[in-house]
Amino acid sequence: MGGEGKQKSEKIADSTTKQARSGPPPACFYHSDCFAYQKGKCRVLYSNDFDSGQCPFYRSRSDNRKELEACMRRLLRIGRRDLLDKYMRYHAEAGAFANDYSDGVADEILAYRNRGAGEEDWPESGA
Known part of the structure; x- marks a missing residue:
């Protein structure tokens, strides 16, 4: 019975993620060695408007x-x-x-x- 709730919440998370990723990926000017960098774009984030000017999700x-x-x-x-x-x-x-x-x-x-x-x-x- 507890597993049903977990599966339902995972389905909701999947659909929410798909809705959030509906736009084109932004150009990335910060770290070309980042795991998410591909052909000048970020394949993970869909906004590069960072207050600090540096991507908070950067990871080699x-x-x-x-x-x-x-x-x-x-x-x-x-x-x-x-x-x-x-x-x-x-x-x-x-x-x-x-x-x-x-x-x-x-x-x-x-x-x-x-x-x-x-x-x-x-x-x-x-x-």
Whole structure:
């Protein structure tokens, strides 16, 4: 019974996110090394009107990869395969798995997810 409420709130969050992303992405002039930077535009935010003049969401690609891997490890550890699938699908669509490193991480996650492994079975990261 508690799971129904969680699924309903996740559906609402999905539709709210889609509504918020209805405009074209803005040009990005701040950090070309940001994880969200693609062809001169930000693929995550839809406004670059920052009071401070600096993007508060800036994160380098390497930092983003570390956080992505940590999040996926946690989802495996707590047994939330439903969220892991959703998370992987979202990041694949956003291009997070567009290079060899990320492809390797995605393959490992799929293999361990299918095996039902926990964090204790996770191989040491080479990065």
